[in-house]
Structure formats: structure tokens, C-alpha cells
Amino acid sequence: MTITIRKSVGKYDKENLSDILDRAINFVKAKYPNVDFTGVDIIFSGSLSRARYYRNDYEDCKYQRPVIQVPTNREDAILYWKPSLGMVRDRVNEVGRWDITCSSIIHELTHHAQYEENRNKGEVETTNNELEYFREFRPDVWELFMND
Numbered sequence: 539m540t541i542t543i544r545k546s547v548g549k550y551d552k553e554n555l556s557d558i559l560d561r562a563i564n565f566v567k568a569k570y571p572n573v574d575f576t577g578v579d580i581i582f583s584g585s586l587s588r589a590r591y592y593r594n595d596y597e598d599c600k601y602q603r604p605v606i607q608v609p610t611n612r613e614d615a616i617l618y619w620k621p622s623l624g625m626v627r628d629r630v631n632e633v634g635r636w637d638i639t640c641s642s643i644i645h646e647l648t649h650h651a652q653y654e655e656n657r658n659k660g661e662v663e664t665t666n667n668e669l670e671y672f673r674e675f676r677p678d679v680w681e682l683f684m685n686d
């Protein structure tokens with residue numbers, strides 16, 4: 539796992555990235571014990587509009603190994619709209635950058651697990667994992683997603 543931190547990542551955010559990453563990795567490892575996440579490279583950037591999972595044999599891209607790109611400057615939690623998960627909204631504002639960064643890593647590593655385990659690449663599972671993250675670490679945010 540090669541970690542790249544772009545210059546656009548703020549100093550204060552940079553200092554917290556290893557803790558954020560540990561938390562995300564622990565989450566996906568517990569969830570997908572048979573998946574190897576060590577082959578995924580991570581690029582953190584303070585100027586991306588969204589997170590992505592790239593993989594050469596999945597769609598044409600410039601990377602030779604699976605890569606996730608994660609913005610570190612997002613303050614709002616914006617999830618896919620999946621009412622089947624019991625959500626009442628798909629957006630909660632001003633959650634804070636670190637929890638958004640962490641849930642974004644979990645989202646993109648879930649796509650890696652889906653790929654590795656030959657499962658549907660859909661967004662119900664990724665969204666459900668983000669909700670589980672919030673339920674565990676930010677119950678205040680989870681409440682807003684789940685209750686009117």
C-alpha cells in the first residue's frame with residue numbers, strides 16, 4: 539500500500555491521516571477478512587471533488603495497481619440515495635473533514651472488496667458500510683441520516 543499525500547492536503551489534516559487510515563482499514567478488514575487490501579494504493583488530495591476507485595482491468599486508467607483517490611477537504615457527508623437502507627436523507631452538512639475522509643476510504647475499499655470477491659459493484663453495500671461507520675463513530679450523524 540503506497541500512500542501519496544498531495545501538497546493540497548492541509549497540514550492539520552495531514553497529521554491525522556494515519557489515524558484516519560488505520561480506522562478505515564480496521565473497519566474493512568473486520569468486514570472482509572478474506573480480502574487483501576495491501577495491494578491498494580491511496581492518493582489523498584485536498585482538491586478533489588469526489589473519491590474514486592481505479593483499477594486497470596476494471597476500466598481504462600493510468601494506474602498499474604488498484605488505486606483509491608480520496609479528498610481530504612470535504613465537510614459534508616453525501617451518500618447515494620438508498621431508501622432500502624432506511625435512510626431519510628442522503629446528505630448531512632458540516633460533519634467534519636476527518637470523518638468524511640474516513641467514510642470515503644471505507645466506501646472505496648468496499649469497491650475493492652466487491653471486485654476481489656467478484657460481487658456486484660453496486661452502491662448499496664458501499665452506502666451501508668458508510669452508514670455503519672457513522673453509526674459506530676458518529677451516532678449523531680447516523681441519526682440524521684436515519685430519522686426525521
Ligand SMILES: [Zn+2]
Nearest residue numbers: 645649661664
Ligand atoms: Zn461507489
